[in-house]
Amino acid sequence: MPVPSLGGATAKDNAKVLAxxxxxxxxxxxxxxxxxxVPAEIAELRYDTRDYAKPFRLAxxxxxxxxxxxxxAEASFADIRKHSQxxxxxxxxPELEELxxxxxxxxxxxxxxxxxxxxxxxxxxxxxxxxxxxxASGQVLMKLAEILANIHEDQGEKKxxxxxxxxxxxxxxxxxx
Numbered sequence: 001m002p003v004p005s006l007g008g009a010t011a012k013d014n015a016k017v018l019a020x021x022x023x024x025x026x027x028x029x030x031x032x033x034x035x036x037x038v039p040a041e042i043a044e045l046r047y048d049t050r051d052y053a054k055p056f057r058l059a060x061x062x063x064x065x066x067x068x069x070x071x072x073a074e075a076s077f078a079d080i081r082k083h084s085q086x087x088x089x090x091x092x093x094p095e096l097e098e099l100x101x102x103x104x105x106x107x108x109x110x111x112x113x114x115x116x117x118x119x120x121x122x123x124x125x126x127x128x129x130x131x132x133x134x135x136a137s138g139q140v141l142m143k144l145a146e147i148l149a150n151i152h153e154d155q156g157e158k159k160x161x162x163x164x165x166x167x168x169x170x171x172x173x174x175x176x177x
Contacts (some may be wrong), residue, residue: 011080012073018064019057021080025088026060030096030170045176052162052169059166063087096167103158103171113147 011017027034037045046053070083120143127136162168 010073011075011077012071013068015061015064015068018067018080018084019060021084022060022063022067022087022092023056025081025084026092026167026170027173028085029088029093030174045173048176049169049172052172055164055166056169057166062166063091066091092167092170095165096170099161099165099167100171102161113150117143117147 011021067080067084067087070087071080075083124136124140124143127139130136131139
């Protein structure tokens with residue numbers, strides 16, 4: 001990957017340069033063996049990850065504060081890179097693994113909701129003997145709607161985590177490349 005040129009400027013207190021270096025090191029951690037891509041593949045990757053690139057950039061900008069504090073104004077690019085690798089390994093990688101574990105968790109809602117529905121079956125069946133069939137059917141439909149709403153809510157939570165997490169971009173490009 002190309003290294004950003006400082007163009008005579010110092011990297012100290014330059015958020016864009018520091019964020020670019022952190023981005024490169026974070027991608028290197030996520031994709032240690034990146035294969036060469038043709039322009040069409042790069043364009044497709046950018047299109048597929050467009051919703052997650054901005055949160056990733058913002059996450060890298062947040063980390064520049066830590067990187068900026070770790071370097072001096074006279075730091076060489078090798079020093080900056082060394083510190084950015086450290087931050088990527090100690091901050092980005094653990095959060096990336098936590099995110100992966102969260103997203104890979106089987107949706108507890110499906111199993112739990114199925115058990116919840118089975119537990120409520122005796123009550124729902126009894127309703128057919130104690131109530132008119134229309135009211136009893138309404139009770140069954142209300143229980144099903146509640147379960148489906150909870151499942152949808154859990155899926156929405158994972159979707160929100162994907163959108164808000166600055167590191168989901170790295171998981172997405174791992175899947176694409």
